[in-house]
Amino acid sequence: MKKKFFTIVALLFLLLQSCTTKKNMLYVQDLDKFSNSTLNYAATKIQPNDILKVDISDLNPLVSAPFNLPTASNTNNSVDMMKLSGYLVTPQGNITLPVLNEVNVGGITPTMAEAKIKERLISEGYLVNPTVMVRVLNNKFTILGEVKSPGVIPFTEESISLLDAIGLAGDLTYSAIRKDVKLIRESNGKRLIYHIDLTTASWMSNPDYRIRQNDVILVTPNKLKVNSGGLITDPIQVLGIIASLTVLILLIQNN
Known part of the structure; x- marks a missing residue:
């Protein structure tokens, strides 16, 4: 009886070793x-399939209006709605803006994209001192x-x-x-x-x-999780199963 009891205890000990x-x-x-x-922080770079929100403003809103997509006053400004009206980055890293047409923003940070768009607006004679905001929506x-x-x-x-x-x-x-x-x-x-x-x-x-x-x-x-085929998800379950088996074996031996 003692030999069987120590065997059970040894088995219990080995099983406990597998617990976390x-x-x-x-x-x-x-x-x-x-x-x-x-x-240290590393700036995120724009990738293909990103959806960008690009806002271009100027001291005179009428001057900057042609460079922004038209928005209705009753438009839902939720993130999901903004995604539908945002600029999708192509596999080549391009977005197509009103007036400016294609702008390559792939592989650069949103801050760098802002500077790039601003430089084109100024160098091509469209705006004098615009403000550009670029943000990834998705x-x-x-x-x-x-x-x-x-x-x-x-x-x-x-x-x-x-x-x-x-x-x-x-x-x-x-x-x-x-x-x-x-x-x-x-x-x-x-x-x-x-x-x-x-x-x-x-x-x-x-x-x-x-x-x-x-x-x-x-x-x-x-x-433990892999060997159990996913049936056991918590070490406490293992202890409960082991305790139950031990009690059952001892009861059988005593009878």
Whole structure:
């Protein structure tokens, strides 16, 4: 009887080893080491299929009116409606503006696009001192895998932090591997893949790890989740199953 009991205890111990440990669960465990570290930001560049809002103004609204798309006074100014009336960036990186026609903005930042459009307005003799505003309307990222709410998530900022993105997806699940979150980005015709360890804070100062338009975040499940075929999603479930099996075996042995 004792031999069988110790066998059960040993089996219980081995199964517990597969459960997620505190070291693998906690975010940025060495955060204090990176206190007061310098923050760096990388400006987002305009990509094909971006939808841009371009506003051109002047001291005299009548002078700048031909360079803007006409808008009705009762138009719904929601983001979705603005997307329908925005400027779609072609695969070649061009947008077509009233009067100016094609302007190439692909691969440059919105600020650089503003300067480029302003320079054309002045150099071609249309306006003397215009104000130009360019903004990307369809910022979004995709997050898949071990998060509570996977999917395509829009955001209004130029870029957001990786922790912001995870928060928008409802946080990672217990089964997520936090030491190897993958970030996929398409930039200048190339696909870049980053591997990020969320248990350390060393990545937080890297501007490449800020989430930008069209980024994809992949969160891989741990071995327990994979081996269970997705049936077990929480380590607490494992403990409950093990405890129930142990009690059942002991009852059978006692009878």
